[in-house]
Amino acid sequence: MDSDTQTVATDSPYLRSDEFRRWLAYTLLGGFDPAALAHEVVRQTGEPLHLVEAEIALAQASPYLQGAAPIRERLTKTRWVLHNRARLAALVPDALTVPVLDRPDPDDVLRHHYAAHRPAVLRGLVDDWAARSSWTLDGIAERLGDTPVRVQWNRESIPDYEVQSPSLRTSRPFSEIAERLRNPEPTNDFYVTANNAEDNREAFEPLREDVGEIPGILAPGSPRDGFIWIGPRGTVTPWHHDLTNNLLLQLQGRKRVRLVASHDTPLMRNSQHCYSDWTTADLPAGPAHDDRPAVHEVTIGPGEALFIPVGWWHHVEGLDQTIGMSFTGFVWDNDFYSGYTTFGEL
Ligand SMILES: O=C(O)CCC(=O)C(=O)O
Structure with missing residues (x-):
């Protein structure tokens, strides 16, 4: 675990807030593309791009988020199984x-x-x-x-x-x-x-x-x-x-x-x-x-x-x-x- 990445702080209280960080973790785990996400955050909040990118990089490097990744993968796989059932059920007239x-x-x-x-x-x-x-x-x-x-x-x-x-x-x-x-x-x-x-x-x-x-x-x-x-x-x-x-x-x-x-x-x-x-x-x-x-x-x-x-x-x-x-x-x-x-x- 790299303790430096955990303690990097940005200059924006909003980007450092628990509320934003919870939302960011949820969105990244949901599979949102990080580059597109950075631009979306800038568009919605007016925060400088380099600070938003730094916060996203911090989140991606976080062992907390990395530890949750297998859960996302399992969820993705479960959705694949269910979607296959839906496609198969639709085959009959x-x-x-x-x-x-x-x-x-x-x-x-x-x-x-x-x-x-x-x-x-x-x-x-x-x-x-x-x-x-x-x-x-x-x-x-x-x-x-x-x-x-x-x-x-x-x-x-x-x-x-x-x-x-x-x-x-x-x-x-x-x-x-x-x-x-x-x-x-x-x-x-x-x-x-x-x-x-x-x-x-x-x-x-x-x-x-x-x-x-x-x-x-x-x-x-x-x-x-x-x-x-x-x-x-x-x-x-x-x-x-x-x-x-x-x-x-x-x-x-x-x-x-x-x-x-x-x-x-x-x-x-x-x-x-x-x-x-x-x-x-x-x-x-x-x-x-x-x-x-x-x-x-x-x-x-x-x-x-x-x-x-x-x-x-x-x-x-x-x-x-x-x-x-x-x-x-x-x-x-x-x-x-x-x-x-x-x-x-x-
Ligand atoms: O009859 C209804 O209005 C609802 C019935 C229903 O949703 C149920 O029994 O779970």
């Missing part, structure tokens, strides 16, 4: 079609979707459930009356309502929620979501007797513990991925779901936990282009369930007033949560 399976054999679901890590729409799984006919807005309103229900409220007041969802959580008598739901105007301002599930366990208990089983796919008894989703036309659940495999079931109304394969995670602008910085308009359905991943699109209606593989990105829009459930209690290994550690900034 129906690459963006989400298959629809009618009353599927659980073994086919396991073989071709769960273990194969590919989404599918599953039909005919819940035809015998009482909830198929009893979970209408009027039916639920009658049973719940004024029972307080946890709901995401005032979502339209902040752009990152999903990330900030704990701060938007409130309780309202179900009768008040039902009244808002009866207004046909589309809105994303309120939504009973899985985030409210724990708080709503007792409130929704009377409804659960109408929930049946999905034999061979969900563990016996587990559907009753599923998450309940109730929202107006116009809800938008922004791009994110789950930490488990998930089955999203519609009982009333349609949802349009866009999906991006987990192998395209490097393109998902994932700067925090499971969220993406892409907006609704940024990623319409279609093949990959420029820095955008291939986007699948499917609409699910009453009685249909979408299997969303763990780590697959999804974006969900309520095309109608919707009532549905989601489940994670599969009969197959679904504990991908306990190995997940990256809850913060990425």
Whole structure:
């Protein structure tokens, strides 16, 4: 280790600041060309070129940065592996079609979707459930009356309502929620979501007797513990991925779901936990282009369930007033949560 290079100081307090040095390390490790970087820093800060070049040389000579280089190389290699998967998946003409399976054999679901890590729409799984006919807005309103229900409220007041969802959580008598739901105007301002599930366990208990089983796919008894989703036309659940495999079931109304394969995670602008910085308009359905991943699109209606593989990105829009459930209690290994550690900034 050369101690001289570590102690060289430039004459610019800004270039010597921790903030600039953190940014410089991040940018150099990201693979930015050092010469181009020097000119960019001069352009943005007005600092003299020779001082900027000296600071960049100091960073490049730093054993701290050199020690991090293999991590960058491993990341680059992982991205290469994932990009190859994306190119191979795009080779077939129906690459963006989400298959629809009618009353599927659980073994086919396991073989071709769960273990194969590919989404599918599953039909005919819940035809015998009482909830198929009893979970209408009027039916639920009658049973719940004024029972307080946890709901995401005032979502339209902040752009990152999903990330900030704990701060938007409130309780309202179900009768008040039902009244808002009866207004046909589309809105994303309120939504009973899985985030409210724990708080709503007792409130929704009377409804659960109408929930049946999905034999061979969900563990016996587990559907009753599923998450309940109730929202107006116009809800938008922004791009994110789950930490488990998930089955999203519609009982009333349609949802349009866009999906991006987990192998395209490097393109998902994932700067925090499971969220993406892409907006609704940024990623319409279609093949990959420029820095955008291939986007699948499917609409699910009453009685249909979408299997969303763990780590697959999804974006969900309520095309109608919707009532549905989601489940994670599969009969197959679904504990991908306990190995997940990256809850913060990425
Ligand atoms: O139905 C929705 O609005 C979102 C469902 C979802 O994203 C999920 O279950 O992870």
